[in-house]
Amino acid sequence: MVKKQMDEMSFLDHLEDLRWHLIRAVASVIIAATLAFIFKDFVVGIIMAPKHMDFPTYVALCNMSKFFGMDMSFCASELPFVIEVRSVGGQFSAHIWTSIYAGIVVAFPYVLYQLWSFISPGLQDNERKNSRGFIIIASLLFFLGVAFGYYVITPLSLNFLTNYTFAEEVSNAFDLSSYNSIVRSSSLAAGCVFELPIVIYFLTKVGLVTPLILKKYRKYALVVVLLLSAVITPPDIASQVIVAIPILLLYQVSIYISAVVVRNQARKTAKANKKSKV
Known part of the structure; x- marks a missing residue:
């Protein structure tokens, strides 16, 4: 029945339907981003956690290094770098963009649901039945990937790059946008790969x-x-x-x-x- 109605819809009707699905998806990201903007301290705590050596990944790798007698760089008291902002609006810009990316991650299941709601009426009944768990499975894989990027790729990258020395006279003072980029790209890239x-x-x-x-x-x-x-x-x-x-x-x-x-x-x-x- 639903498929028959879809067949009777004109091309412009399909575009109108797609427009409303996109509007709802974007609205969900904006709402989630707004909440992330308001609860800044909570979001900043998550973003900055891999900077500290009490992060669970560093603790686990330190214990493994001690057990196997390997490199002890994961057991340092702190990572050798500081985060700075070198532009007037740097902190506000970082706040905005961090909130937007947090909104994308949080709203991902609903965005996926809107995409599925647009596609599924064109499928056969048995196809919709067989794909019933699509949103749950896809969302779970995405969040697993984000967690893998955050807890594995990000700390490994930070540990290597901040301990790498080109010259003793050069100290590590990274721009906030550069630090955020490592956390963001590692997490989202892993989420997509998963x-x-x-x-x-x-x-x-x-x-x-x-x-x-x-x-x-x-x-x-x-x-x-x-x-x-x-x-x-x-x-x-x-x-x-x-x-x-x-x-x-x-x-x-x-x-x-x-x-x-x-x-x-x-x-x-x-x-x-x-x-x-x-």
Whole structure:
């Protein structure tokens, strides 16, 4: 019934429907960003936490370093840098942009819901039924990725980059926007990467990807993952391996998801052919 109504809608009607979904999605981000702007101390506490050595990741890595007799840089009393602002409106600008990105993260499930609400009426009933948990799973993967970027990639990057010395005469005084950029890009990039199983699911549904293709190009995917790990982490082997492992696991999960989708589609095709013969 819903699909029939969608078929009867004109192109302009579809554009109008899309416009309202986009308006609601943007409004949710603005509301969440406004709340983040108001509760500045809470948000700043989250952003600045990886700067301090009592951050859970540093404590865990320090204990591991002591146990294995490795590099003790994670056990330092503090990271050797200070954060400064070198423009008149720097702090206000950082407050605005931090609130906006926080709004995007918090409102992500609702934005996804608006996107799904626009797409789902055009799907078959069985397709909507099979994709019922899409918003929950996609949101969960996104938040897991953000947490991974925040608790793993960010502290590894800060520890390496702030302890790297070009010359003893040079001290580390980073601009606030530069520090925020590391926290933001690490978290959001990881959040997007963790959506890989969802992307593979839909690519398989439309026939662009199959399990055989994913298995065939797995070794090339390994190279891409290592390159990606080198880009979003410091250039040390340990950090790259730590980041590469969950991405490779996601790729393997994506192969399994693709296989399930192909198997279900083959089963439906077989049933349809059996009914047509009868």
